[in-house]
Amino acid sequence: NEKKEKSKPLINKEFAAARTILDEMELHEDSWPFLLPVDTKQFPTYKKVIKKPMDLSTIRSKLEGGSYKTKDDFSVDVRLIFDNCETFNEDESPVGRAGHNMRAYFDSQWADLNSS
Numbered sequence: 001n002e003k004k005e006k007s008k009p010l011i012n013k014e015f016a017a018a019r020t021i022l023d024e025m026e027l028h029e030d031s032w033p034f035l036l037p038v039d040t041k042q043f044p045t046y047k048k049v050i051k052k053p054m055d056l057s058t059i060r061s062k063l064e065g066g067s068y069k070t071k072d073d074f075s076v077d078v079r080l081i082f083d084n085c086e087t088f089n090e091d092e093s094p095v096g097r098a099g100h101n102m103r104a105y106f107d108s109q110w111a112d113l114n115s116s
């Protein structure tokens with residue numbers, strides 16, 4: 001029987017696409033609340049209220065460390081950042097507004113990637 005050549009998943013292209021979006025988000029002027037884990041010494045209630053903290057540096061480590069099997073797994077963690085932000089912050093606050101802006105930016109980049 002001829003050996004059935006299993007095609008490699010598009011994981012490399014997906015990885016590159018996710019990395020590019022992450023690069024762009026880190027450079028966005030409204031990314032400052034999301035670059036590092038929320039400081040639970042500065043915000044003592046955060047750990048109690050937010051069950052699954054997430055931030056861009058953690059996503060960077062997971063992406064570079066091969067923790068994401070698909071680009072969609074990556075997007076789940078990105079959206080977690082913004083959902084956590086809405087839970088903990090008023091919409092009309094500096095961090096709350098930054099979260100809405102960054103979510104809109106991500107959604108736009110994500111749509112482009114998924115239409116390409």
Ligand SMILES: Cn1cc(C(=O)NCCN2CCCC2)ccc1=O
Pocket residue numbers: 032033034038043084085088089095
């Ligand atoms: C995501 N998130 C972030 C904050 C926050 O204040 N991050 C900025 C932390 N400083 C920025 C420069 C030095 C440290 C508060 C609540 C929240 O949900």
